[in-house]
Amino acid sequence: MTVHLPWEHEQLVVRRGRRSGIPTMVAIHSTVLGPAVGGCRMKAYPDLAEAERDVLRLSAAMTAKFAAAGLSAGGGKSVIALEPGQRLAADQRRAVLLDHADLVASLGGAYLAGPDVGTGPDDMLVLRETGPHAVCLPESAGGIGSSSGPTAQGVLAALHSASAAVFGSPDMAGRRIVLSGHGSVGGLLAQALATAGAEVLVSDVDPATREVAQRLGYGWVEPEDATGTEADIFVPAAVGGIFDADTEVGARLVVGPANNQLVDDDAAEALAARGVVWVPDYVASAGGVVYALAREIDGVDHASATARVEAIGDVVSGLLSEAFAYGTTPHREAGERVRRRLNAPRRVAV
Numbered sequence: 001m002t003v004h005l006p007w008e009h010e011q012l013v014v015r016r017g018r019r020s021g022i023p024t025m026v027a028i029h030s031t032v033l034g035p036a037v038g039g040c041r042m043k044a045y046p047d048l049a050e051a052e053r054d055v056l057r058l059s060a061a062m063t064a065k066f067a068a069a070g071l072s073a074g075g076g077k078s079v080i081a082l083e084p085g086q087r088l089a090a091d092q093r094r095a096v097l098l099d100h101a102d103l104v105a106s107l108g109g110a111y112l113a114g115p116d117v118g119t120g121p122d123d124m125l126v127l128r129e130t131g132p133h134a135v136c137l138p139e140s141a142g143g144i145g146s147s148s149g150p151t152a153q154g155v156l157a158a159l160h161s162a163s164a165a166v167f168g169s170p171d172m173a174g175r176r177i178v179l180s181g182h183g184s185v186g187g188l189l190a191q192a193l194a195t196a197g198a199e200v201l202v203s204d205v206d207p208a209t210r211e212v213a214q215r216l217g218y219g220w221v222e223p224e225d226a227t228g229t230e231a232d233i234f235v236p237a238a239v240g241g242i243f244d245a246d247t248e249v250g251a252r253l254v255v256g257p258a259n260n261q262l263v264d265d266d267a268a269e270a271l272a273a274r275g276v277v278w279v280p281d282y283v284a285s286a287g288g289v290v291y292a293l294a295r296e297i298d299g300v301d302h303a304s305a306t307a308r309v310e311a312i313g314d315v316v317s318g319l320l321s322e323a324f325a326y327g328t329t330p331h332r333e334a335g336e337r338v339r340r341r342l343n344a345p346r347r348v349a350v
């Protein structure tokens, strides 16, 4: 099987589950800063090569996320690759999760899984049956449960810092904000922004959301118009791959949790050339994993873990002030920060 990506990863392990017969895989991009951490994605792919591309791309993004946030964790991701249209009964789901747990355990702690598209805290409890290699357990099992709350909190910290840098005030009151994706994170963001006095316009591909948005007093924007609608701030909280070099953007500032928002690095340059300030998604979206690692791995209390999430705002202030001072972009400055951290000399135990 050919994977058309630059090979810069430490490991890609693919195994067909002995219980389920379903292929599952783990990609470890980098353990330079610590054990690799990243979500376990369970979804249908057209073929296995597509699943491999996804897990490689996503694990590399996790390295950047941790390095930019100043955390001692590396980039990893895992995938349970279903066939198109495949639906799992409860016993099959448990079987494939145990298969995946075996694969994760065989890596001896080099990779820690968390929930992602298609998996949740209850699934992490199944992965824990064969070893301590999963985070974001259900609250009933002593874990943090869903990471949406701390993710939204990190995005809000990023929004306040970026607004201060771009508009001269962190205040959201009176700002016109278009938010794409009224899901778990987007719903919390819309609520917090509206409460802070912003004019919130929601956009979502799920038509049922329109009624919800109206009931909550938000405006509505059709999904195809979301990026181009005039606003102070655009918040991408749905899917990735939304900005290429030609995307029309109607907002001055873009900050949101959606992973991998840029089609490629040229998109960041094109946004900057048009006067749009884009806060890198891998910085703004780190709150969930920052909080989960702080509580479940480092064992710190809620207040200390929350302070680490809030520190995302300081990272954003630093990136924007450097980008404005040197005439570069927040994306380039974040990339520099990631490179510096990954290449910093380290003491090696002998």
Ligand SMILES: NC(=O)c1ccc[n+]([C@@H]2O[C@H](COP(=O)([O-])OP(=O)(O)OC[C@H]3O[C@@H](n4cnc5c(N)ncnc54)[C@H](O)[C@@H]3O)[C@@H](O)[C@H]2O)c1
Pocket (backbone or CB within 6 Å): 147, 148, 149, 151, 180, 181, 182, 183, 184, 185, 186, 203, 204, 205, 206, 223, 237, 238, 239, 240, 257, 258, 259, 285, 286, 288
């Ligand atoms: N949940 C977390 O803790 C977390 C952490 C980091 C990053 N993220 C990223 O943030 C984004 C949102 O996560 P979530 O947990 O809220 O997901 P979610 O599935 O709960 O919500 C996504 C919402 O986006 C809508 N949507 C899908 N495609 C769309 C499109 N093309 N245009 C407009 N709306 C669309 C869906 O209908 C849904 O309402 C995702 O990209 C996710 O990878 C989430």
